[in-house]
Every structure is written in structure tokens, then in C-alpha cells.
Amino acid sequence: MKNIDKVLDEAKAGMMPFNSWELLPKESPEAFAAFVVYRDLGFGRNIKLAIEKVADNSSYSQSYASWRKWAVDYRWKERAADYDRYDEQMKQNEHRKTIEAQGEKHREVTGLMLDVAKKKLQTMNPDDLSAGGIVEFVQTAVKIQNDNACLMQTSGLTPNVKNETTKQGEFNFVADFKGL
Numbered sequence: 001m002k003n004i005d006k007v008l009d010e011a012k013a014g015m016m017p018f019n020s021w022e023l024l025p026k027e028s029p030e031a032f033a034a035f036v037v038y039r040d041l042g043f044g045r046n047i048k049l050a051i052e053k054v055a056d057n058s059s060y061s062q063s064y065a066s067w068r069k070w071a072v073d074y075r076w077k078e079r080a081a082d083y084d085r086y087d088e089q090m091k092q093n094e095h096r097k098t099i100e101a102q103g104e105k106h107r108e109v110t111g112l113m114l115d116v117a118k119k120k121l122q123t124m125n126p127d128d129l130s131a132g133g134i135v136e137f138v139q140t141a142v143k144i145q146n147d148n149a150c151l152m153q154t155s156g157l158t159p160n161v162k163n164e165t166t167k168q169g170e171f172n173f174v175a176d177f178k179g180l
Helices: 002-015 029-039 047-053 064-073 076-123 131-154
Strands: none
Touching (some): 047 064
């Protein structure tokens, strides 16, 4: 009869949407508490280490044989592996959320910086630029344009770039800078 109950519990566990590392039907509180100790040891876990971890606690004064029986009856290895997968997935999800939040902050700050730069460029008098300032300006603009093109290319996007041919020793200025 006990084997039938075990088979039924396993079948229910396979069909029911619950986490296998939670208290199972018919699992005693003592057996579940022992499982939690075992589960929380991590990848190097074993029954002996779990018993040693709680050896000073009299409420866990069960023998190795009792813990071994619980481990077999309540599928500790499988449940601990399920928990490890769940725990790793939660860590990855949290890491992804952190990266996305940082990316959003970076986009926000970059947007603000570009707005400030745009305002400055719109109010700037081209006559105030020195020859060296113009060169630096152009180099910076070309670098940003190239970086953006590379980013779009690696993202699978295609930038809308005109196919202009430039001869050696010739600069190709953006329309706003023609005549400087």
C-alpha cells in the first residue's frame, strides 16, 4: 500500500503546478526540515554534511538511516536539483533586470547630454571656431557617426548612409558645416 501512495504522490507531483522543493504531501515536518538543510548546502551537498550541520541541534537528532530513508522517499536529489535550477534562473533574471535598468539610465543620461550639445550647436557661431577646433569637431562627429554605424550593424539594423565618394585628401562635411 505504501508503494501505491508513493506512486500516486509522484504522479500528482508531476501533474500539479507546484515547486518540488516545497513540502510534499505526506512529508513530515521533520523530514522537510531535514530536506531544507540538505537543499541549502548547495552543489556539494550530501546527507552526512547536512547531519553534521545540525548535529548541535537536538531536534534533528535523527540517525543517518532516517535521513537516508527520507532522502529516498522524498526524492531529495531531484528536488534539490530543481531548486538549484530555480535559484539560478532567479539570479539570471535579477541580473538581466539590473542590466536593463542600467541601460535605461545610460540612455536617459546620453539623451540629456545630446540635448545640451544640440542646443549649444544651434547657438554656436561658426566664426568662433579655430582651425584646430574645426578639426576636433569634425573628428568627433565622424567618430560618433562611425560608432553609431557599427552599433547599428551589430544590432542588425542598417543605417541610412549616403554613398558619397571622397577623394584622398578631401573632407566630406555634413551640410551644416559646408563653407566653414
